Amino acid sequence: MGYPVVLVMGVAGCGKSTIGSMVADRTGWPFADADDLHPAANLAKMRAGQPLTDEDRWPWLDEVANWIAARHGRGEAGVIACSALKRAYRDRLRLADPGLRVVFLDVPRATLVKRLSHRPGHFFPGHLIDTQLADLERPTPDEHPVTVPSGQSSVRVVDAILADLGHPEAGR
Numbered sequence: 785m786g787y788p789v790v791l792v793m794g795v796a797g798c799g800k801s802t803i804g805s806m807v808a809d810r811t812g813w814p815f816a817d818a819d820d821l822h823p824a825a826n827l828a829k830m831r832a833g834q835p836l837t838d839e840d841r842w843p844w845l846d847e848v849a850n851w852i853a854a855r856h857g858r859g860e861a862g863v864i865a866c867s868a869l870k871r872a873y874r875d876r877l878r879l880a881d882p883g884l885r886v887v888f889l890d891v892p893r894a895t896l897v898k899r900l901s902h903r904p905g906h907f908f909p910g911h912l913i914d915t916q917l918a919d920l921e922r923p924t925p926d927e928h929p930v931t932v933p934s935g936q937s938s939v940r941v942v943d944a945i946l947a948d949l950g951h952p953e954a955g956r
Contacts, residue, residue, distance in 0.1 A: 787813070787861035789852050789881050793868040793923075794889035795916040799938070800865035803889060806942045808863045810953045814855070816947050818866035821847040825827040845873055848879040856881035869919045874927065875899060888923050891934040 790813075792804040801817050808815030822844050826836055848866050856860035868874045868886075878884050891912075923929035930948045932941050946953050 787811070787951065788883045788885045789855045789862045789864065790887060790949070791868060791874070791934060791943070792863065792865045792883045792887045792889065793874070794891065795867060795869065795920055798889040798891040800867070800889060802901065802938060803887070803941055803945070804863045805943055806866035806938060810942060810946065811861065811951060813861045813863050816851050816864045818844070818848045818861070818864055821851070835922060841873065845876055849877050852877055853880035856883075869916060869921065869922045871924070874923070885949065886923050886927050886929040887943075888929045888931045889934070890931055893917060
């Protein structure tokens, strides 16, 4: 059975990189963190405490789409962690792979703030979380998302994702 490219999305601090890498480890699929695809100017802007604009994000999202398209073009599965906060961003990524599966990590603001306070030296300053929450457009049913609420262990989150994908590693 062929599996899709999986987009693990949500705001900063929701656990995209952790969950995405765990899914990749359990399945043997390649993993990428979209943070690693940001141009230097975007990283500098965020480090300076300035939120990114759509104009800042489009070239970055094109790099993310290129990663997705490469997997899709070879008929390979993969996992990428990317905020993809707006529907327009996810639609752009879906152009690279119409079968892209969206996993939304739904975490309350208070939990996000706590998590971000424990990431010293990360390029994303915690005080920008409200700009991401304001930009967040939750996936809608027509996107067929896997929405995972917080409050579960990382292993249970990964199990839920793999079960939704019909992957045999679910529950192991």
